[in-house]
Amino acid sequence: MKIRLYTLPLVSLAYPNLSVPTLLGYLKDRFQIDQKDLSISITNLLTHENLLAEYTNLRENITNIEKEYLDSILNIENSLNIIRNKDLFNFPDYIKATKTINDCLELLSYKFGCSWNLTKFSFLRKPNSVNELLKFVDELSLFDTIFDDEVKLLNNDKRDIIGLSVSYAEQLPFALRFSQKLKEKFPNVKVIFGGSYITHAAANIKSIMDDSELIDVAVLFNGELVLEQIINSYKNFGKVTSDIPNVFYRDKGRVKNNFFKKNHGCVNDIIPSYDGINLDKYLSPERVLPVMLSSGCKHGKCSFCSHHYNHGKFNGFKKNQTIIDEFKCITQKYKTKNIYFVDAYLTIEKLMEVASLIKFNDIKIKWMTETRIDPLLSEKEIVSEIKKSGCVLLSFGIESYNRSTLKSMYKEINVDCIPQVMDTLANHNITTCITLITGYPGETIKQMEHSLNQAFSNEDIDLVGVSAFGLMENSPMHLLPQKWGLSHLKKKDFLSLEYNFKFKDVEYNQSNIFNLINSITKENNLQIFRDVQRIIQNRVHFFFITKKQLQEIKRISKGMISR
Numbered sequence: 001m002k003i004r005l006y007t008l009p010l011v012s013l014a015y016p017n018l019s020v021p022t023l024l025g026y027l028k029d030r031f032q033i034d035q036k037d038l039s040i041s042i043t044n045l046l047t048h049e050n051l052l053a054e055y056t057n058l059r060e061n062i063t064n065i066e067k068e069y070l071d072s073i074l075n076i077e078n079s080l081n082i083i084r085n086k087d088l089f090n091f092p093d094y095i096k097a098t099k100t101i102n103d104c105l106e107l108l109s110y111k112f113g114c115s116w117n118l119t120k121f122s123f124l125r126k127p128n129s130v131n132e133l134l135k136f137v138d139e140l141s142l143f144d145t146i147f148d149d150e151v152k153l154l155n156n157d158k159r160d161i162i163g164l165s166v167s168y169a170e171q172l173p174f175a176l177r178f179s180q181k182l183k184e185k186f187p188n189v190k191v192i193f194g195g196s197y198i199t200h201a202a203a204n205i206k207s208i209m210d211d212s213e214l215i216d217v218a219v220l221f222n223g224e225l226v227l228e229q230i231i232n233s234y235k236n237f238g239k240v241t242s243d244i245p246n247v248f249y250r251d252k253g254r255v256k257n258n259f260f261k262k263n264h265g266c267v268n269d270i271i272p273s274y275d276g277i278n279l280d281k282y283l284s285p286e287r288v289l290p291v292m293l294s295s296g297c298k299h300g301k302c303s304f305c306s307h308h309y310n311h312g313k314f315n316g317f318k319k320n321q322t323i324i325d326e327f328k329c330i331t332q333k334y335k336t337k338n339i340y341f342v343d344a345y346l347t348i349e350k351l352m353e354v355a356s357l358i359k360f361n362d363i364k365i366k367w368m369t370e371t372r373i374d375p376l377l378s379e380k381e382i383v384s385e386i387k388k389s390g391c392v393l394l395s396f397g398i399e400s401y402n403r404s405t406l407k408s409m410y411k412e413i414n415v416d417c418i419p420q421v422m423d424t425l426a427n428h429n430i431t432t433c434i435t436l437i438t439g440y441p442g443e444t445i446k447q448m449e450h451s452l453n454q455a456f457s458n459e460d461i462d463l464v465g466v467s468a469f470g471l472m473e474n475s476p477m478h479l480l481p482q483k484w485g486l487s488h489l490k491k492k493d494f495l496s497l498e499y500n501f502k503f504k505d506v507e508y509n510q511s512n513i514f515n516l517i518n519s520i521t522k523e524n525n526l527q528i529f530r531d532v533q534r535i536i537q538n539r540v541h542f543f544f545i546t547k548k549q550l551q552e553i554k555r556i557s558k559g560m561i562s563r
Helices: 019-027 038-046 049-059 064-075 077-083 091-110 131-140 144-156 171-185 197-200 202-211 225-236 307-311 320-333 348-360 382-389 403-409 415-427 444-459 510-523 527-535 537-545 549-558
Strands: 001-005 034-038 114-116 121-123 161-165 190-194 217-218 247-249 256-257 288-292 339-343 366-371 391-399 431-438 462-469 487-490 499-502
Touching: 001 038, 019 034, 019 225, 019 549, 034 038, 034 077, 038 091, 038 144, 064 091, 077 091, 077 339, 091 114, 121 144, 131 171, 131 202, 161 171, 161 225, 171 190, 190 225, 197 202, 197 307, 197 444, 202 217, 202 247, 202 256, 217 415, 217 462, 225 391, 247 510, 288 320, 320 348, 339 537, 348 366, 348 382, 366 537, 391 403, 391 415, 431 510, 444 462, 444 510, 462 510
Parallel strands: 001 034, 001 161, 161 190, 190 217, 288 339, 339 366, 366 391, 391 431, 431 462
Antiparallel strands: 114 121, 217 247, 247 256, 487 499
């Protein structure tokens, strides 16, 4: 059997998503299997001759202001090259290039009923039922150029099984659209959907399978062992058998589901394979590859997080020899020296161990990761070793400076150590980023203002990411809402994994939280920090920009970006 796995559009444009390469890393020695990353085809879509011709035709009948707008879009190739340039310190050009790409994405997507830029994608009209979704899919042609090209290629090199990785809600309609095109051309092909979104939206996926034949199998939770069993089952019996866990599948015209076992299929010691992907096509000055050293979250308690539902309990870290082998594969086979650890939580102890492995094995890399605030990072000797191993950025999910909020979140961190930790990291020239969640149920306006001001006023913190609280499907707060005083839960829309709710009988309004964030940042002259956060669209750029340059960029951009 011949199998192809696809990463769909609308994931990172700066580096590969880890899901499909991990599956390929596990399965490539077992089957005739390969992969394609359709997210990098978007740059081809932006420069497609038909699209540029359409821009030119539009230009004939518009005002001078709009002509200037379209002229910049016609220069899209140059803007893409600027984003790929290491010289981010030429910040005005970088801002202009980012704006041009966003303008192009917005113009391209608007005619298809979508709103799209480098940081966000949304549908202007959202389906609210399976029937509406399937009608929506029939009309949704934004990525048809990409999908049609793939169908043509498959016509010459057919596959028996196609796997589609669906990580986000917005990808589902496009996954269905792609499946529709595949099945029109190849009626016997088996299309398997997997990915974190499929796990969280399981009930909707079952309904879609009941009403259409666009999905043959849906895999929930971790998929390595399950996908291996599915392929063998099709190979040996021509169907999915009832002993394979964590799947919805078709059997004699009916959709069935087998027993669920979260951690089934979790294989820790896999070295992902990027074979078949052109790593120079991403919007990054150099190659950057993601690395995950663990499955699940070592902390695994945060009230607002659904990660531990999808990935199951913490399953330990990869063996040290596997980590060394993966680093060597990345640096030698894939010629990459920039690594982004994407674990849910790498402990400081593990970071120290990894730093020692890098130093002992003379591995030349730069790396960044997210971790938890820890007093150990105020110790100069520890931070010095981490820096020497190639660390360029540490990001911390602080969420709040308010102790009662942190207690309700089950964060189990001590905010008192933040100033000293940030000072030590700054003295070792490690870029720092923290993220905050505002509007958490029970948090007062005064407490929100305090958190924002504490974060923005600390000169040692380079970037602050601020989001409004969202109640996510399968988070502890969603599964036990009464424990946190939540009621009247209602999904925002059919595709969404987020819920509207009442807290102590008061309707929660996320837009009010965003207005508050904007008000506080403007009143305190902090808009510049948020603007820089938006302009540096992807953290991979911190591999190519020094802490000193970042401070200068903040100075240059003051009053310039928000005009």
